[in-house]
Amino acid sequence: MKKTISLLFCLAVFCLPKVEGQVIIKSEEELQALKQTPLESLYLHQSSSILFPGEYLYYSIYCLNTRSLKMSNISQVAYVELLGEDGSKIFTNKIKLRRGMGQGDFFLPVDVPSGNYKLVAYTNWMKNAGSRQFFKSDLAVINPYRSDQSAILASEEEVQDSTTNVLSNLSTDSPVALLTDKDTYGNRERVELILKNYRGNLGFGTYSLSVRKLDDFKAPPQITATANAEEYSAKLKEVPNRVNSVVFIPEQRGELFSGRVVNANTGDPVKKEYIGVSLPGKDFQTKSALTDDKGNFVTYLNKPYNTDIAVLQLMDGNQSPHKYTIADLSDWDFDLKDFYNFKISVKDREAILERSLNNQLENAYFQVKPDTLKAAEVTDPFDGEIPLVFELEDYTRFGTLRETLVEVVEHVWVKKEDKDSYTFWVREPLEPLNSEYTAFPPLVTIDGILVPDHNSILDYDARSIKSIGVLRDRYVLGSKTYQGLVVLETLNGDYIDKVRKPSNGIIPLLKPSPEKEYYRPAYTEENSPEFARIPDFRTQLLWEPRLVVQSPEIPLPFYTSDVAGTYEIRLEGYTSYGKPISLQKIFTVSN
Template structure:
């Protein structure tokens, strides 16, 4: 019911020029569980983002897209991920290269909807990055006898402290480990025990990571976040508000006329996300020439192409709206810092470990989870001609004459057009068909008549009128290439190929397996992150297993999340890894 209310509001705001003032509630916030808050160059920041109602911390179903950024103290966005929310959560990572400077950073998370609130209410946590390869700033002469380092005057000196082993317990869950001390490359068996007969359903993440005296900043736990529950904010629709991405990612912009006398209203604009799992959509512009596309599925495209349709297409160019962003200048950062000599050994150990791990990354890669296949928008109505089932012909002309016989072409001088024959009716429209190749609409199909058909896997044909949004097409001819990576050479002004930030793909993170110890005995294992699972599922009662690495020390087991009822879960436990061979 709540989503329907927001959907109606979205339609009203997009399509209505004069809006009666009304109030809508903003009841959405985000929480992030990161694997650490201090990183050395070469390490990876892992995170899980939770989209929740601000009042009771139950899952929020309003937004379908979230954003996570790493921002430096000069308000520069160092990394940015766009994430598709599933079950009101998502996960991702940022690899910290040597190009990132030592300093204080903010890890922030937001949705378009939460940007209507103040910057101080956006989720943020402090992150420190240490780049041991960074060249120190040149000393400057203060007077003839004294030199000082420019950084030292502006930075506080961090003090070394013992490793903090803060244990957190939860009333509903408990972490049980088969023992507390392990040797290198030994199997760890971990169970999440529930106080209830049936474990509470919810959304949880689990991290097992080595800790040391570089852990300067404590990140907020789910329990602490819950205590700061906020109230529902009220927005007035008469004021400018940022619309939520209710159905998926929104891509918006406007068309600009080359001639001021041209009307920009009711002009069709098409969007293609090309690839093996492609999208094709058409929308009309409003009175101001604005358009908005909603991508409601997890399309994974190679290229994004927008184009104006119709005979007057040459009269317009396309301009995309800028992405909504927080007011970065309002973020408050910790003071600059310097490290005393006491941290030298710890830094050296972590730096060497990250170098070794990155040198052997091919043996320890994370894997992209293959997205679910999305059928073409015309499926299952179209007839498919799989060219592997026929004798191959080198050109499109020969292929449609001999194989896809319901398709015909017309030639007017040097220009071609493709048409489909609808044998169910005696009237044949003179309008050409919608022609797409790997999802890319071609308004000029000339290039297809010189294309090598050996690269084509199939031709899909649909006869009769077919609506795509507000536009009706006289049939469809969809060409699918073997690789799904067709790129058109067309560069007309009415075509825009922007470099859009697309949602990050989900990953399955690497897990070492030393069941066969001899198999990897010549490959070093300097992992400080032993385990990371952003989608923890222990409802079936199965144990969680992972193997220790060659790095001895104290490891923190951290579980964070929220139950379906909005109850926070924050648990911390610790294990020790000792190198038995050195005793």
């Protein structure tokens, strides 16, 4: 498997014909190597199939190897989209996969009209089999804040009876079970829920759990993991492509970042040149990619980042105008059919009004009921090395960067290369202070943005620079070696304004959705007075996007809200042996 995936990466680097993350299969040997890498399928566990403005849709993703039917370790990124019947795209989320699983959510704004929608999930690798390989489920939106309800308003002949929305296709021989201490609870009462594993290793696995009030409408049916497994036979196990055809490559080393660069004046491709990619900020990243004869380039973003832009520029410092085009991996040709025909009628008026008011109250108190982001992985621009940092406020201020390097910064100097060209140099470790021997110039960044042309910043106003960090060890970017790293940070983080010029590309990035810890109140005797005045109209009582079972049981206590009704506890997931598990337990909350 590792050998196959390494070959895929080489194909991506040397044979990329377009900007959509594709390669051309040039030989039978390459084709057979590709066919050794299994395709994938996805299962998405969603919290609800009906959504109102002001509500969150929560979901967990399971990425499966279509041969082993276990969690896939091929793709590291998945995409989730909500699409309308008219082809409109309501949202696109990029989801990081860890050992085949990811999580995300989406807050529905008030500008999304009532209607029937499709929730679609896929990886770039799955595109080779077409949209039939994608996960697709139905979702209905009821937006009472818009006057036009024609998309879902039923005629007298279409009025449907209400339903309890109890799931079908549940597991009949499950190694795990959902246990509660009773079946009926009062408002704000603690529920003792236990996920019980009766069969040791056979129950070990990864699951997701939702506790939610059943809808008062005939909701679009949700797909269970066991029902999704019935579609395995329809999924392709290997790429169907042939020699000389185009194949989508998997995002196996992180996010695929590919594109094309041409001369903006002539349209000619920029051939065999290194492109510098900067993800600016304090925890910045820099990447380098070589263009091919058509100006195409590809690299991977394999570390966490917290910016929504990328800066692209030629590493030779060429200041001619250039046009950069970046692949949008969430762009695909879809022809979705068979949307669920969800309808409402006049008899649903009171239920719609009550749910809308509850949502408004919940959102009004969101500040005291916040979800929290999980601690994000920190990207170290110095890769574990410790730089020598000069905080310029601790020194006499000079007017230019050139003067500051001479008077303040140790081990860094400026050397004249020819008539009008100067380059930074960094003294190698263990070399004496008077030594100016070094084999390569350093890599220089300002606010995390690469500076290929050192000349351009010699007269930069040093009074706007906060600090200068120096790393003296050799630093490798792409296939090029640099003697050290010089990192400048401005006071206002505004160097990005200096690089907005025709020679560079400022490209928007779709950041991966952050992982969250979702709000769970705890009503105790001690905090009862504190919470007494805060309304609790939650209908989603608990959402656990990732439960790893490796023990006989997991306690999962939660509290009910002020909303009476029938609730479901729903567990979805897969054992470590690949067995799909779908469980549902019903309980009631009374006033």
